[in-house]
Amino acid sequence: MNQRGSLDIRNVGKHYEVDGQRLDVLDDVDLKVEPGSFISLVGPSGCGKSTLLRLIVGLDDEYSGEILLDGRRVSGTSLDRGIVFQDHRLLPWLTLEENIGLALLNAELPEDEKRRTVAEHIALVGLKGFETAYPHQLSGGMAQRAAIARGLVGRPEILLLDEPLGALDALTRVRLQEEILRIWRAEKVTMILVTHDVDEAIYLSDRVVVMNTGPGRIVRELDVDLPQPRDRATHAFVDLKRQVLEHMGEYVHAEAA
Amino acid sequence: MSTTNILAERSPPARTEPLTSRLARLLGGANLIGAVLPLGLLVLWQTATSLRWIQPVFLPSPLATVQAFWTMLTRQNLHVDFTASILIVSQAFVYGAALAVALGIAAGLSRNVERFLGPTFDTIRHIPGIAWLPLIVLWLGIGAPAKVLVIAKSVFFPVFLNTLQGIRDVEKRYIELADVLTLTRWQLVRKVILPAAVPSIMVSLRYSAGVAWALVVVAEGLSGLEGIGYLIFRAQGLLLTDQLVVCMVIIGAVGFTIDRAMLALQRYVLRWKQGFEG
Structure with a gap:
């Protein structure tokens, strides 16, 4: 079965010119993402993980190498690739359902089908009853759920999550991690998560990709072979966390567990 | 005690x-707190006139003013002048604001349009509407059209500049979002850029509605033979202080109504926005 949603990043590099100086932000990045898998990119600030996401989603076309989705080179933005930003980025003048419907404006679906799909996705993220609420009436967690619904409503092959839980409080974050897992299983969409939070990465992903700076590059890929649901306190979990942190260069002191 | x-x-x-x-x-x-000061002033006015602190020719009593209002309404066709002023202001406001929003959007969306219009507009803008009036009256006569044109000019610039700036202030992250959602240029304008500019446009509409009303009084005073502005200057010439005060009160009351109506419109249009409510 040829499932959609496989991503192939080949030898991707990206640099900026700053005052005539060449500044490499990504160098020789190779990454294969299997259809339906959940991958996390972790690394210190400035390692290029968010830049890589921008290249995949198509907001930036100036790079070397190739990014292939299902074998086709990505070019510009497309409804095949959804993204959830760190700020929920809902338009404050549109209601919840209008915000989510915005992603279907150019989808080739009949109007009633669009309405049905929007309603389905509002239910999927647990926001039924808030269809006509404006973003300022939603809590941070609810707004981010809405953003996830908007990212998914166009039935993308791949959903990119750019630190989507970074601005939320600890409790809401844990709750939304569960939600993301549930949604991922329900939608069977390939997900790539960029995060600072190593716990979150291990808790959610099949594979954690560790990046580092100078220039931004992938230093290690670690498979997470832990059974679901995962327990953050198990020895295996903590051990994996230690490895990830080591590769990030953040684990200099042995006692800092 | x-x-x-x-x-x-x-x-x-x-x-x-x-x-x-x-x-x-x-x-x-x-909302009674807002009525305290006007009522206080009214009491002060009545006291000042009753106790003859001020001669009636300089300041008629509130009662005399009400009587003058009744006389003007029943015998001097006050409503005709009133309607004339209102008509001029509403036409001027609609034309000026509509053109300003249209050109403001055009200039906001295209640097070339802005560069093309900029020098001309920035010069015309600094010649006050009232300075235009003599020339315009020469062309169009002392009737309503000259006043409509001059007031429309004064409405145009605040709205034009705020529309332009409102569009330029649209956050880049929203433009990026539109890109990700594959919106067309027209969808971007309609769903993102215009709504984002509306708060700024609404502020300028409210402001220029007030300017338009104040200006009609001046314009009618300077030229023409009807309107509240004409009446006020005529009353001055004839030393009809009570009629003069009637006109002032009407101007104030209409200005207040216009402002509150614009505020209500603003609240309705911007109901998605949550601001500091005091």
């Missing part, structure tokens, strides 16, 4: 409800 009175009035409610809700009821309940 008065002290016990105050205490007697004050103590019962203090026992039954907390101070904050009592204050809120007194001040906010029927």
